[in-house]
Amino acid sequence: MREHCLWQDTSPEPALKLAPLKGEHIAEVAVIGGGITGLSTALHLAEAGINVMLVEAGDIPSGGSGRNVGLVNAGLWIPPDDILETLGKEDGERVNTILGGAPAEVFSLIERHGIDCQATRTGTLHLAHNGKGEQELARRVEQFQQRGAPVELLEEAACRQHVGTQRIRRALLDRRAGTLNPTAYTRGLARAAIAAGAHLHTYSPATAVMRQGDDWQINTAEGCVRAPRLVIATNAYTEDHWNQVRHHFFLGHFFQIASQPLPDEIAGDILPERQGAWDTRTVLSSLRRDAEGRLILGSLGRGESKPAAFIRCWADRIQRYYFPQLDRIDWECTWTGRIAFTPDHTLRLFEPAPGILAVTGYNGRGVTTGTVVGKGFAHYLSQGDDTLLPLPIRPAKPITAAPLWRSAYESGFTLYHAGQCLRLVA
Template structure:
């Protein structure tokens, strides 16, 4: 039996991963971007398209954080239903955000096509599966709200649902035709390759140690060098490190772990998400389910698996797989990994402009592929023209999140207890 190891599947499945040397000495650029994930790389490509010089400074390597450890669902919208987004932000601002993020999957696929990125993408939608009657009612409401806005969604029930999902355990499923899946590390790597080919300076293993205003712009400092730039984008989201940035105080950290099986084949396996969609269920402590390009079953849920022993992770994965797909029999689990999520109390992202020429984004709440791609492009367009109409939502004036460490610890403890209950078959 293969040994379950702590390793990120997307790293193993991305043969062409760029590696970048540390920043050494002084450099100049029109714009310095902190973070080489979806947001920073999308911003860089938009700036380069306009002829601006760009320097990207990454604390580790491309895709190290939430971008490379993502589930890889190319989702439309936010976790919050569109009517609720408008209640929180107001009718006009909420409509703008709903439209922008509703169209964000198309932007991701446009990037993949334009830059020739091989990230094993699928474009057949995603399936949000109802685990009980309340979940089905929620999906009906979401479908109605999005269809009222002209989006292409469908609620599957009965045999249509079972055939699409490959399980009898979902009472219904919201099929969002706008969405899809990617290998997130391959997507991030492809964006980085495209950016450097177009002239971006990209430096890895260079955590930022300071950010200071100068007479003509900003100085971004690292241990061995610095970048002088007229403008700066902070694009590190939940992986912002150090005390130089206030952005991290507006989120609290959450975690999401995943477990991948060995590649599956045969008629039983072929019926699991046979249309290529990624999926997740309506449980408060949700389970995500997808297949990768090699046929692996990839399961995930909220929680920090770095704190779980491997036997616990294997038992949890066995429990979820046997519940949804008993026809698969006993599975061999290959690897497990954890990523960090930037949560906000209202589950909506935050954009900031702390000072002229300095912008930032955070709080993607687990929807980084589409949100990061859209926000990076939007922040770049704002810096190019200083037109707030380029932004998907107004800059935030929210107060920092209180008791951030306690919130994170409380959430993670609750997730751990729930997963223990799943393993003991007390809950599911």
């Protein structure tokens, strides 16, 4: 079993060969971060005729944009009414409306730019693993349906038919959603941005950001770019001391493990419509199959810091719990990505300084949220209008005790997985 991201090997979109930033450059907007948010920003700015230059510390993608589960989900992690309670009615309904339509934005970009990312539009499944989970799903379905969302509660035979397990009696099917290969989607966004006229530079980590007259100057090892407006789209991969985004989230991780391809005669009844799924456990398990039939399991926590035997034991436990009809699974590879968490599970849009836009706190919903935020940033920068963003741009208070949040989450994830391996937790 290799420590390697499956999506990189199976991406139909080829890797892009881009040059590092060298010399001095001037742009109308500079973007730091070549993930989904930064690329969506650059693409939409270029399409609006704005001269935009993007710098990325590694390859495209090298962060969470290419390492996530590949779920094209609607909304935030928490249900619509909880969003209203957290953000207030006006902001909450704005989030629900804009992010409820986020999957359609993703699929529109895929179609418009011919991005070959193995996208499916058959929805996603939220699985109730026990009676309490069934109650939670019923609550969510009612809230979604009140807002006209194409969401339904699958029960008994219909649930078993969609999931392929006898363990689950009820599941929430969200027909707005779907799946994709996240590496391929991110590469496709980069290709589209270049075609529109954006300038992208990889292996160019920003070493400093400083004021130069009316402009912001971003320094890299071999060059610099000056622009009056700057977008910081580093999210969970924010580490540099100059980057104020690091004070507005606490770091989490999500690991995945993929099997060898499973032919339909062996696993054809498992997620037959290729929906992505996750359950209502305290520490969730994600389940999906890729275009070649692999079973891909995942959960919260830092996988690369644990022995391969631990990850394999956990995966065997989840597979046998949900899909005992399968024989012994040969696990092909495992990988881990980062998540930017916030205590209230909502994102943050803010200006760290005049002329700088920043975002963080996707809480595991980066594919759709990053796409929409990038489009909203571009509209705001070109039109001075922030109505396409899920939230207004306003001051944000730093998160206190972020290291404690991070430690508590990771310790809890590890203990929960250990309990699953030891059969102390179902």
